[in-house]
Amino acid sequence: MSRDTRDRSRLGLRCFSCQEEHDPAQLNNVCRVCGMPLEISVPLPKGTPEDLIDTALESMWRYGTVLPIPADRAVSLGEGWTPLLDLGDGVWVKDESVNPTASFKDRGMSMAISAAVSLGAEGFAAPSAGNAGVALAAYGARAGLPVMVAMPEDTPLRMIERCREYGAHVESVAGTIGDAGKWLAEHGNPQHFDVSTLKEPYRVEGKKTMGYELYEQFRGELPDVVIYPTGGGTGLVGMWKAWNEMEAMGWLDGKAPRMVSVQAEGCAPVVSAFLRGETKTVPFPSPETKAYGLRVPSPIGGFLCLRAIAETGGTALTVTEAEIEAATSVAADLTGIDFCPEGGAAWAGWQRLRADGWITDSDRVVIWNTGSGRMYSEDVS
Ligand SMILES: *Cc1c(COP(=O)(O)O)cnc(C)c1O
Numbered sequence: 100m101s102r103d104t105r106d107r108s109r110l111g112l113r114c115f116s117c118q119e120e121h122d123p124a125q126l127n128n129v130c131r132v133c134g135m136p137l138e139i140s141v142p143l144p145k146g147t148p149e150d151l152i153d154t155a156l157e158s159m160w161r162y163g164t165v166l167p168i169p170a171d172r173a174v175s176l177g178e179g180w181t182p183l184l185d186l187g188d189g190v191w192v193k194d195e196s197v198n199p200t201a202s203f204k205d206r207g208m209s210m211a212i213s214a215a216v217s218l219g220a221e222g223f224a225a226p227s228a229g230n231a232g233v234a235l236a237a238y239g240a241r242a243g244l245p246v247m248v249a250m251p252e253d254t255p256l257r258m259i260e261r262c263r264e265y266g267a268h269v270e271s272v273a274g275t276i277g278d279a280g281k282w283l284a285e286h287g288n289p290q291h292f293d294v295s296t297l298k299e300p301y302r303v304e305g306k307k308t309m310g311y312e313l314y315e316q317f318r319g320e321l322p323d324v325v326i327y328p329t330g331g332g333t334g335l336v337g338m339w340k341a342w343n344e345m346e347a348m349g350w351l352d353g354k355a356p357r358m359v360s361v362q363a364e365g366c367a368p369v370v371s372a373f374l375r376g377e378t379k380t381v382p383f384p385s386p387e388t389k390a391y392g393l394r395v396p397s398p399i400g401g402f403l404c405l406r407a408i409a410e411t412g413g414t415a416l417t418v419t420e421a422e423i424e425a426a427t428s429v430a431a432d433l434t435g436i437d438f439c440p441e442g443g444a445a446w447a448g449w450q451r452l453r454a455d456g457w458i459t460d461s462d463r464v465v466i467w468n469t470g471s472g473r474m475y476s477e478d479v480s
Pocket residue numbers: 202204230231296328329330331332333334335392393439441442469470471
């Protein structure tokens with residue numbers, strides 16, 4: 100591992116949609132011209148994976164050379180570098196339940212808080228369906244800065260309690276994550292930096308590390324299919340970015356995995372747009388699902404999810420609440436992995452695609468278990 104001496108003042112920051120350039124030396128949310136998400140471009144280093152991955156770091160920061168913040172400036176709790184569990188027959192589970200606050204939200208929050216602290220943020224806020232709030236509360240505490248989280252009032256109690264244990268102020272709001280966002284815009288502290296999904300450019304950079312991990316865990320290859328339970332879409336967009344970067348660095352020969360977006364039947368803006376052949380999502384009416392991470396009725400990055408699916412030859416499908424519930428317990432029972440409902444949705448999606456023949460016996464498939472089922476139980480103990 101060579102010392103990381105790249106000049107990060109050459110970071111780029113431009114709108115994913117209209118391409119307007121922004122100043123990466125300032126705290127930024129969405130594009131000041133069109134209001135869409137901003138994309139960071141990291142000047143990609145030259146070298147082989149052996150040169151560029153710091154394998155002594157057992158966290159996502161092992162990929163510091165391709166991240167916008169160097170590993171030595173990380174606000175970290177040891178997130179990422181999670182197990183890829185081999186179930187046999189060409190199927191693996193990427194188990195994100197073992198992250199510091201029990202979901203893959205930690206990757207994005209570690210990156211976002213690290214960046215924002217280096218740019219002078221003095222506090223943080225976000226609406227959250229659950230896990231993002233817990234992660235934000237933990238990383239805010241790690242950085243020693245105040246956090247305000249607005250959550251839908253039916254968020255699992257344990258998640259609300261966890262936020263409070265990390266010292267965050269939690270506001271319960273009637274409605275969905277969209278309503279929680281509106282509450283913050285009206286009543287939040289304007290000094291607190293907003294780290295909402297894709298309204299802040301660095302969370303995707305943290306999620307990008309999932310793509311690099313797959314590459315390393317598959318010993319320099321990638322699987323054929325990744326199955327991802329999609330809410331706001333940072334994970335899908337982040338991994339898609341990783342494939343493109345690895346391609347640009349000459350690490351890949353062969354294709355990027357086909358990306359599959361699984362959503363709940365009761366909240367499926369990405370799937371609906373995909374099935375209509377559209378390039379943008381429209382708000383999903385009366386969103387309803389117990390897989391709370393998927394209850395995002397109007398994802399600002401919906402168009403990016405659709406691009407990632409289309410460019411990789413992927414697909415999108417819904418599963419019912421009954422399928423999610425059954426799959427969550429079957430998957431846990433069969434594998435011993437602490438499946439969350441969103442992971443159960445991905446599992447159910449995998450079963451359907453296999454039955455349909457969209458996935459064949461020769462495909463190597465990775466199912467994403469994005470969080471921990473324990474966080475959803477009603478008892479707070
Ligand atoms: C947030 C969340 C999701 C959705 O993730 P996105 O990257 O925003 O699409 C899925 N599963 C769990 C457990 C989550 O917390």
